[in-house]
Amino acid sequence: MLGNVASPTTGVEAPALKFGPKVRLLVLFLLAAGAVTLFMTIGSNGNWDFIIPFRGRKIVSMVAVGFAIAASTILFQTITDNRILTPSIMGFDALYMLIQTVIVFSVGTVQLVQINARMLFLFEVLAMSAFAGALYWMLFIQSDRSLHLVVFVGIIFGVLFRSLTSLLQRMIDPTEFAVLQDIGFASFNTVNRELLALASAVIFVVLLVIWRMNRVLDALLLGRELSVNIGVEYRRDVMIVLTMVTILVSVSTALVGPITFFGLLVAHLAYQTIGSSYHRYTIPAAALYSVILLVGGQMILERVFNFNSSLSIMIDFAGGLLFIMLLLREGRKR
Amino acid sequence: MAIANTLQAADMNQVRMNRRLIYSVVGVFVLAVISVFLGVYSFSIRDLVRGDADVHASMVLLVSRIPRTVAIVLIGASTSITGMMMQMLARNRFVSPTTAGTVESASLGILIITLFAPGAPIGIKIIVASLTALLGTGIFLAILRSIPLRSPLVVPLIGIMLGGVVSSVTSFFAYRYDLLQSLSTWTNGDFSRVLRGRYEMLWLSGALALVAYFAADRFTVAGMGEAFTTNLGLNYRRVMVLGLTIVSIVTAVNVVTVGAIPFLGLIVPNVVSAMLGDNVRRTAPWIAVTGAGFLLMCDIAGRAIRYPYEIPIGTVVGVVGGIIFLFLLLRSSSRVG
Numbered sequence: 001m002l003g004n005v006a007s008p009t010t011g012v013e014a015p016a017l018k019f020g021p022k023v024r025l026l027v028l029f030l031l032a033a034g035a036v037t038l039f040m041t042i043g044s045n046g047n048w049d050f051i052i053p054f055r056g057r058k059i060v061s062m063v064a065v066g067f068a069i070a071a072s073t074i075l076f077q078t079i080t081d082n083r084i085l086t087p088s089i090m091g092f093d094a095l096y097m098l099i100q101t102v103i104v105f106s107v108g109t110v111q112l113v114q115i116n117a118r119m120l121f122l123f124e125v126l127a128m129s130a131f132a133g134a135l136y137w138m139l140f141i142q143s144d145r146s147l148h149l150v151v152f153v154g155i156i157f158g159v160l161f162r163s164l165t166s167l168l169q170r171m172i173d174p175t176e177f178a179v180l181q182d183i184g185f186a187s188f189n190t191v192n193r194e195l196l197a198l199a200s201a202v203i204f205v206v207l208l209v210i211w212r213m214n215r216v217l218d219a220l221l222l223g224r225e226l227s228v229n230i231g232v233e234y235r236r237d238v239m240i241v242l243t244m245v246t247i248l249v250s251v252s253t254a255l256v257g258p259i260t261f262f263g264l265l266v267a268h269l270a271y272q273t274i275g276s277s278y279h280r281y282t283i284p285a286a287a288l289y290s291v292i293l294l295v296g297g298q299m300i301l302e303r304v305f306n307f308n309s310s311l312s313i314m315i316d317f318a319g320g321l322l323f324i325m326l327l328l329r330e331g332r333k334r
Numbered sequence: 335m336a337i338a339n340t341l342q343a344a345d346m347n348q349v350r351m352n353r354r355l356i357y358s359v360v361g362v363f364v365l366a367v368i369s370v371f372l373g374v375y376s377f378s379i380r381d382l383v384r385g386d387a388d389v390h391a392s393m394v395l396l397v398s399r400i401p402r403t404v405a406i407v408l409i410g411a412s413t414s415i416t417g418m419m420m421q422m423l424a425r426n427r428f429v430s431p432t433t434a435g436t437v438e439s440a441s442l443g444i445l446i447i448t449l450f451a452p453g454a455p456i457g458i459k460i461i462v463a464s465l466t467a468l469l470g471t472g473i474f475l476a477i478l479r480s481i482p483l484r485s486p487l488v489v490p491l492i493g494i495m496l497g498g499v500v501s502s503v504t505s506f507f508a509y510r511y512d513l514l515q516s517l518s519t520w521t522n523g524d525f526s527r528v529l530r531g532r533y534e535m536l537w538l539s540g541a542l543a544l545v546a547y548f549a550a551d552r553f554t555v556a557g558m559g560e561a562f563t564t565n566l567g568l569n570y571r572r573v574m575v576l577g578l579t580i581v582s583i584v585t586a587v588n589v590v591t592v593g594a595i596p597f598l599g600l601i602v603p604n605v606v607s608a609m610l611g612d613n614v615r616r617t618a619p620w621i622a623v624t625g626a627g628f629l630l631m632c633d634i635a636g637r638a639i640r641y642p643y644e645i646p647i648g649t650v651v652g653v654v655g656g657i658i659f660l661f662l663l664l665r666s667s668s669r670v671g
Contacts (some may be wrong), residue, residue, distance in 0.1 A: 152487045159596060159652055160656030164653055170643075174377075310505075327495070
């Protein structure tokens with residue numbers, strides 16, 4: 001899987017293909033559908049009244065989160081014009097946790113419970129978008145800083161956000177901390193039912209917007225100068241995309257917590273295998289890969305390891321190795 | 335005549351610098367005194383001086399307060415010095431035990447010894463952790479050696495990611511054997527565990543930092559590369575191995591006794607070199623003193639913010655150090671970009 005990484009992927013041209021991107025997408029779709037079916041039926045004992053809602057909720061959350069992470073990563077890489085950065089490597093989800101903590105810290109859980117969960121969720125997503133938008137606008141678009149500096153600064157921001165979060169968490173009452181921990185360290189097994197419906201709806205709308213923008217995205221891939229030249233409203237469109245990315249990241253982090261390297265993994269699997277740089281192929285491919293990996297991984301986790309491991313740990317392992325390889329390749333290339 | 339004047343000026347400069355260094359040492363001492371007297375159990379200084387403090391007071395002082403302050407000074411100084419050494423050996427400003435996989439590898443070592451020999455004495459733990467730290471740092475340097483690098487910032491990025499991969503292996507096994515909670519005590523530094531009888535290994539860190547100071551010139555030369563070092567008549571391999579061994583042992587000792595502290599080995603040498611330049615023989619005492627003073631201040635802050643509770647030092651340094659480091663990075667971005 002990682003061996004493929006060595007072949008160059010930049011540029012829109014595709015290598016000579018036996019099968020076109022559409023066929024490849026279809027294969028991925030069948031694999032994803034197979035994984036989902038297997039997940040729903042394996043060891044079911046015919047107890048459908050229990051299984052359909054129980055496993056169905058897991059599936060819906062995995063599909064929603066997988067789509068959100070895949071799309072946000074590819075969009076982020078398109079507007080920042082690189083294939084190494086992802087929102088979570090840049091500390092987006094650490095920022096989300098920080099905002100959560102600040103809200104609990106300043107409002108208190110008693111009031112927090114009284115506020116409508118959905119309203120709160122929407123408010124958090126908005127706050128997050130504003131903060132992240134300002135921060136990353138400053139870092140990426142406004143100035144011509146080197147890519148490595150930006151990544152490094154992003155990682156340091158991540159450490160800073162995490163430290164600030166744990167600093168604030170130390171200052172909160174233990175009871176309030178317990179509430180916060182429930183919000184922060186959820187997994188696919190304990191997804192909040194109420195939020196799931198809302199989050200899926202938000203993700204769906206955002207994906208629809210992105211789908212309508214796919215031509216603009218392809219143009220943005222050419223870089224700032226060329227895309228302006230062919231009539232893209234660069235500033236406006238980049239800002240829209242950045243907003244979409246922050247919404248997707250906050251929604252998926254709110255649902256299942258941070259999965260740092262997952263976006264990087266699925267985006268690169270998509271770039272390597274789909275044989276096209278058009279967003280109408282890469283985004284669905286990455287999304288299907290995330291469904292395959294998440295559902296398959298969860299299945300292996302439950303059946304082989306008896307829940308005795310964590311999916312995010314394994315993803316960190318594989319993703320970290322991939323990231324080092326990408327950095328090394330980048331270093332060799334220039 | 336002109337040369338004599340310059341020499342005299344240099345001498346004057348040296349005298350002034352030495353005087354400033356003495357002031358800084360006094361400053362660190364004052365901080366240390368504050369640190370000793372900060373806490374729920376309060377002492378009357380007059381009683382202590384007269385020697386008629388009750389048994390309880392002197393016990394708190396000797397068993398908890400003084401060991402803690404000594405531990406902070408030793409760790410602050412030794413971590414900063416090892417950071418400086420790594421920056422020389424890798425010839426990169428952004429390398430430090432926390433950005434080269436050293437700390438994470440040491441944690442893996444502690445996990446291994448905890449799994450296979452939970453009752454092992456602390457000395458054995460430190461030896462195993464030092465060995466894994468050495469291995470991890472060696473892998474990091476081998477990766478660096480094998481590729482031509484365009485930007486100095488790629489080096490710490492690779493180190494951080496290597497650390498991430500190593501620590502995901504650690505968490506995998508910690509998760510399987512229910513050791514995640516113990517793991518968090520090594521990964522987030524906390525001085526509240528320091529008591530008499532549990533910190534004495536830190537003197538080893540202090541001693542090794544002193545060795546590093548006396549051998550500083552060699553490490554500077556080794557940083558220039560193998561051919562250059564050999565040309566000057568030094569055994570390159572031996573110097574590198576000595577340097578890495580010191581770094582690994584100091585890191586292992588510090589992680590075993592209090593846990594990892596982010597940014598410390600990174601910002602202190604950088605701040606000092608921004609003010610005083612890169613002559614490490616001259617700056618090493620400054621780095622040690624600044625490291626100790628910075629860590630004392632962070633510790634006092636961590637204990638005062640939420641008095642009488644305390645915030646772990648790793649968290650405080652993560653916030654303060656992160657802000658300082660971002661400031662350094664973005665201010666000098668034109669230089670390092």
